[in-house]
Amino acid sequence: GESVGLHLPTLSVQEGDNSIINCAYSNSASDYFIWYKQESGKGPQFIIDIRSNMDKRQGQRVTVLLNKTVKHLSLQIAATQPGDSAVYFCAENKYQGGKLIFGQGTELSVKP
Amino acid sequence: EAGVTQFPSHSVIEKGQTVTLRCDPISGHDNLYWYRRVMGKEIKFLLHFVKESKQDESGMPNNRFLAERTGGTYSTLKVQPAELEDSGVYFCASSTDRSDTQYFGPGTRLTVL
Numbered sequence: 001g002e003s004v005g006l007h008l009p010t011l012s013v014q015e016g017d018n019s020i021i022n023c024a025y026s027n028s029a030s031d032y033f034i035w036y037k038q039e040s041g042k043g044p045q046f047i048i049d050i051r052s053n054m055d056k057r058q059g060q061r062v063t064v065l066l067n068k069t070v071k072h073l074s075l076q077i078a079a080t081q082p083g084d085s086a087v088y089f090c091a092e093n094k095y096q097g098g099k100l101i102f103g104q105g106t107e108l109s110v111k112p
Numbered sequence: 113e114a115g116v117t118q119f120p121s122h123s124v125i126e127k128g129q130t131v132t133l134r135c136d137p138i139s140g141h142d143n144l145y146w147y148r149r150v151m152g153k154e155i156k157f158l159l160h161f162v163k164e165s166k167q168d169e170s171g172m173p174n175n176r177f178l179a180e181r182t183g184g185t186y187s188t189l190k191v192q193p194a195e196l197e198d199s200g201v202y203f204c205a206s207s208t209d210r211s212d213t214q215y216f217g218p219g220t221r222l223t224v225l
Binding site: 034036041042043044045046049089091098099100101102103104105 | 145153154156157160167171203205213214215217219
């Protein structure tokens with residue numbers, strides 16, 4: 001079936017290091033991908049998105065990479081800070097609209 | 113500008129009871145979505161409103177769930193009667209256009225005992 005999944009359920013990094021969170025998707029028809037961050041007690045917060053006609057997109061301290069050949073999506077966080085500790089979800093959308101299909105989430109823990 | 117708000121933040125009910133969740137989207141957002149996350153699993157889509165019309169309700173688990181959006185503003189999601197497996201966090205999201213970013217509310221944590 002169609003699914004978006006994450007390789008690792010938890011990730012622990014040292015403050016200041018770079019973090020890489022991975023995601024695999026199975027639906028080659030998906031053309032829009034989003035990363036959300038969810039902190040405890042809050043709803044998912046939009047971080048960055050990328051369309052299927054792009055391989056890379058950069059934001060402030062974050063970069064999303066899309067490899068359509070192997071159906072892989074990753075989120076890179078530069079100079080990880082304690083405030084980055086949260087659960088990160090990737091999500092896909094077939095036509096940049098309507099329902100999002102989420103992966104299970106990766107919990108990022110930043111050690112001081 | 114206020115974000116998406118949801119009420120209540122927590123609800124604890126007994127199996128067989130009725131619960132109504134409310135979502136107030138960002139002002140001016142025609143698109144409203146309901147999602148839920150059952151413990152330990154991914155966030156799953158329930159349904160999508162465009163103004164007061166149901167655009168996609170393919171994720172609604174069964175007829176015990178009823179969503180409404182009268183007037184195209186706030187939305188309610190009623191569960192009647194609630195079952196144990198309905199426990200989880202229910203999120204609401206809204207967007208200006210269906211192709212735009214979906215902004216999520218803080219969620220309602222529902223516990224069915």
